[in-house]
Amino acid sequence: MNKSKILKGDVVKVISGSHKGKTGPVKKLSKDKSKVYVEGVNGVKHVKPSETDQEGGIKEVAVPVNISNVALIDPKSKGNTTRVGYKITDGKKVRIAKRSGAEIK
Template identity: 45%
Template sequence: MSKLKIKKNDMVLVIAGNSKDRKSNGKYPAPHKVLKVLVDEQRAIVEGVNMVSKSTKPSAKNPQGGIVKQEAPIHISNLSLVDPKTGEPTRIAVKRTDDGKKVRIAKKSGEEIK
């Protein structure tokens, strides 16, 4: 199993699947925030992406019950990290700094990803 390069709170674009972000006028759409990464399944839950309807029974939290919309996991391969400098999708490189820490770097701009 390979190490995942997408982490919680990263900004990503969906590049494949039913929830694919489409280009409009040559610009990329607004990126989405990663809420949770499921490492063992190589999937991530992304805000506003891959929405599914789920039936819920009445409970203290939701006394009415009914149908609730929520995000379902999407495979990591269908996501692309957004370059912090340009706002375009980019690949990721991992490099070591002088003090030995590993940092993620955007391939397009060379910018460090926080």
């Protein structure tokens, strides 16, 4: 089981690849949680005609990025990346940013 520390809605930064440095919120995770779809990153503009899309043409289609190539942005220090940790508060397990200790919502 591949449990991901990055969830839908988190703001992430691409740390490697051709889109290195770009940021955006996570729109969707793949079923096995090994790839993420980041808004505004890694889009393909040319689409071939297929059975589902008869026309094809120039359209923006999101392509997934491997989860190892993105890092979570710290909610306190904007722009800096951080790792995710866990802490139990009031009997609930919450995600925290390792860099600042802030709770990730």
